[in-house]
Amino acid sequence: MTRRIDPIRALGLAACVGAMAAAPAAMAETPLIDIYKAIHEHPELSHFEADTSARLASELRAAGYETTDHVGVYGDGARAYGVVGLMRNGKGPVLMVRADMDALPVVEETGAPYASHARGKTVAGQDVGVMHACGHDIHTSILIGLARAMAASRSRWRGTLMLVGQPSEETVDGARAMLADHLYERFARPDMIIGLHDGSDQPAGKVSLAIGAAQSGTTSIDVAIRGVGAHGAMPQMGRDPVVLAAQFITQIQTIISREEDPQDPAIITVGSIHGGTKRNIIPDEVKLQLTTRYFTDKGQETIISGIRQMAQGVAVSAGLPPEKAPIVTIVDRESAPATYNDPVLSNRVRTVLIRTLGKENVIDAKPITPSEDVGLFGLPGHQIPLAYFWLGAANPAAFEAAAAKGQTLPGPHNSKFLPDPEPTLAAGVKAMSAVATSLLQ
Numbered sequence: 247m248t249r250r251i252d253p254i255r256a257l258g259l260a261a262c263v264g265a266m267a268a269a270p271a272a273m274a275e276t277p278l279i280d281i282y283k284a285i286h287e288h289p290e291l292s293h294f295e296a297d298t299s300a301r302l303a304s305e306l307r308a309a310g311y312e313t314t315d316h317v318g319v320y321g322d323g324a325r326a327y328g329v330v331g332l333m334r335n336g337k338g339p340v341l342m343v344r345a346d347m348d349a350l351p352v353v354e355e356t357g358a359p360y361a362s363h364a365r366g367k368t369v370a371g372q373d374v375g376v377m378h379a380c381g382h383d384i385h386t387s388i389l390i391g392l393a394r395a396m397a398a399s400r401s402r403w404r405g406t407l408m409l410v411g412q413p414s415e416e417t418v419d420g421a422r423a424m425l426a427d428h429l430y431e432r433f434a435r436p437d438m439i440i441g442l443h444d445g446s447d448q449p450a451g452k453v454s455l456a457i458g459a460a461q462s463g464t465t466s467i468d469v470a471i472r473g474v475g476a477h478g479a480m481p482q483m484g485r486d487p488v489v490l491a492a493q494f495i496t497q498i499q500t501i502i503s504r505e506e507d508p509q510d511p512a513i514i515t516v517g518s519i520h521g522g523t524k525r526n527i528i529p530d531e532v533k534l535q536l537t538t539r540y541f542t543d544k545g546q547e548t549i550i551s552g553i554r555q556m557a558q559g560v561a562v563s564a565g566l567p568p569e570k571a572p573i574v575t576i577v578d579r580e581s582a583p584a585t586y587n588d589p590v591l592s593n594r595v596r597t598v599l600i601r602t603l604g605k606e607n608v609i610d611a612k613p614i615t616p617s618e619d620v621g622l623f624g625l626p627g628h629q630i631p632l633a634y635f636w637l638g639a640a641n642p643a644a645f646e647a648a649a650a651k652g653q654t655l656p657g658p659h660n661s662k663f664l665p666d667p668e669p670t671l672a673a674g675v676k677a678m679s680a681v682a683t684s685l686l687q
């Protein structure tokens with residue numbers, strides 16, 4: 247069953263909202279740490295961020311932002327829970343700050359007093375435990391902290407601040423849904439975009455930033471290798487697609503080792519393979535699900551054309567007729583471009599981070615291969631410059647103790663990933679506010 251909880255009641259806000267309607271100035275702000283813990287305890291899966299987005303929208307409204315919720319439309323026409331908060335503060339650039347809001351199908355094992363016990367249903371209808379295992383609760387809370395800080399310091403900046411709460415990052419279709427709902431036409435087209443992601447690979451108080459390539463792009467590809475079914479004891483009567491799939495799987499790794507530029511890293515992984523029903527039946531078809539990663543358009547082209555060519559090749563080598571050619575399908579809804587940190591913008595951001603947090607707390611990051619969809623907001627060809635940085639979330643003492651033993655702490659997507667919220671939120675709001683203030687001049 248999908249959880250259906252009144253967002254206001256679930257987050258203990260009933261009294262607060264009542265007071266706000268009567269006398270806005272008199273209502274005390276809920277401390278950010280309490281907001282974080284409430285969101286952490288009530289995580290919501292991709293496509294189902296009803297309560298989280300309602301909470302974000304109500305906090306942005308309370309902070310004085312022109313706020314719209316239910317922004318976004320998925321490929322199947324369903325509405326998304328995107329949130330946009332605008333603060334127009336005179337002539338100047340438009341800065342978009344993006345925070346993702348969704349949680350993961352993971353059973354939480356952190357043992358925190360505010361740990362999640364939530365269950366939910368995925369889009370596919372699977373009943374699962376739900377946890378903020380990717381730390382998007384930190385991102386959403388920092389966006390609220392930033393909204394408050396920027397509203398309180400309007401005399402120190404000029405332009406338009408556009409705060410975006412994005413749904414469905416983990417299913418890589420939330421940014422696309424918001425753009426499909428005319429995000430930039432309805433609200434504002436940003437001149438710059440910034441965002442952050444937390445992680446346990448750095449202690450709270452430290453950040454890191456890559457200039458240029460930051461995260462790989464990903465294209466999901468489905469391949470159906472077709473053959474001719476037969477009795478397993480009479481292979482000469484058929485064309486075995488299991489053998490063809492085996493050839494294909496080993497051959498496509500040569501795209502990486504022999505065709506792709508060694509200076510331009512790329513990955514092909516076959517994560518799923520299904521064919522056949524019984525040991526003595528040669529099936530008609532084998533289905534493969536691939537993920538691919540790359541940092542450049544050239545790398546993406548090399549991978550996709552190589553996969554198409556080699557799929558064709560195994561069918562031709564088996565003497566299969568054209569109507570039995572493999573079917574290669576690019577799954578757009580599960581694909582995302584590389585995150586490219588615009589060098590000019592990223593260097594400006596880096597300078598502000600160093601000034602704000604100290605040189606020793608700002609680390610140069612290397613590009614990483616996990617992907618996400620923030621790059622879509624930059625539009626094809628990096629039309630809108632983006633800077634995306636990593637925020638340390640580990641408890642500093644636990645981080646040191648683990649490092650002394652040569653160990654690392656559980657990180658994103660792990661059931662034991664637990665940010666140290668107070669210092670992480672403090673550093674995140676401080677860093678984001680300083681960067682936003684500096685860019686909005």
Ligand SMILES: [Zn+2]
Nearest residue numbers: 380416658659
């Ligand atoms: Zn994630």
Ligand SMILES: [Zn+2]
Nearest residue numbers: 380381382443
């Ligand atoms: Zn994430």
